[in-house]
Amino acid sequence: DQQVKQNSPSLSVQEGRISILNCDYTNSMFDYFLWYKKYPAEGPTFLISISSIKDKNEDGRFTVFLNKSAKHLSLHIVPSQPGDSAVYFCAASANFGNEKLTFGTGTRLTIIP
Amino acid sequence: ETGVTQSPTHLIKTRGQQVTLRCSSQSGHNTVSWYQQALGQGPQFIFQYYREEENGRGNFPPRFSGLQFPNYSSELNVNALELDDSALYLCASSLVGRINTEAFFGQGTRLTVV
Numbered sequence: 001d002q003q004v005k006q007n008s009p010s011l012s013v014q015e016g017r018i019s020i021l022n023c024d025y026t027n028s029m030f031d032y033f034l035w036y037k038k039y040p041a042e043g044p045t046f047l048i049s050i051s052s053i054k055d056k057n058e059d060g061r062f063t064v065f066l067n068k069s070a071k072h073l074s075l076h077i078v079p080s081q082p083g084d085s086a087v088y089f090c091a092a093s094a095n096f097g098n099e100k101l102t103f104g105t106g107t108r109l110t111i112i113p
Numbered sequence: 114e115t116g117v118t119q120s121p122t123h124l125i126k127t128r129g130q131q132v133t134l135r136c137s138s139q140s141g142h143n144t145v146s147w148y149q150q151a152l153g154q155g156p157q158f159i160f161q162y163y164r165e166e167e168n169g170r171g172n173f174p175p176r177f178s179g180l181q182f183p184n185y186s187s188e189l190n191v192n193a194l195e196l197d198d199s200a201l202y203l204c205a206s207s208l209v210g211r212i213n214t215e216a217f218f219g220q221g222t223r224l225t226v227v
Binding site: 046049 | 158169205210211212214215216221
């Protein structure tokens with residue numbers, strides 16, 4: 001039962017353009033959503049999060065959008081840089097982050113110079 | 114850098130053996146969670162420890178057990194290792210009791226069971 005889904009295993013984007021990574025969830029109890037970035041041989045690094053009471057959160061080049069009715073969130077990176085090449089995981093939690101994280105399977109983002 | 118450290122970084126064990134993985138939490142955090150990440154998958158929740166007691170468990174058998182110590186460091190023990198236990202094991206620390214709390218991960222321990 002995959003409660004958090006990232007349907008695109010990989011994505012290639014030209015440097016300087018916008019990268020859009022998508023995530024869908026099925027569990028209505030989720031109220032806190034996070035994006036993590038992972039390089040090989042390292043643990044996931046927290047990027048940005050959003051609470052279910054908001055529909056947008058922005059931090060520098062990173063913006064996360066949440067559409068609760070569609071149970072969909074997306075991460076926008078603009079402009080994309082070569083250092084953004086990594087695997088991106090979407091994660092969801094209940095109780096505003098105080099419960100376990102449920103992760104998607106990840107999207108490998110490659111930025112083409 | 115998150116301040117969450119795990120040891121060892123790599124480990125090779127034989128099927129049937131037992132293994133202990135260690136995690137040192139970020140300063141100020143009161144909760145440790147363990148995740149298993151198989152190749153090509155997202156991390157899967159094993160269990161969480163809060164105030165030295167198990168506080169939630171994922172779909173893992175009892176041969177996966179843990180401890181949290183008064184200084185909030187933690188151990189993950191796996192008995193009777195199976196080949197499918199080969200994975201990256203991640204420790205995450207967080208401050209439970211706060212709204213919108215993020216979990217910060219260590220670099221992981223790569224376990225190979227042969």
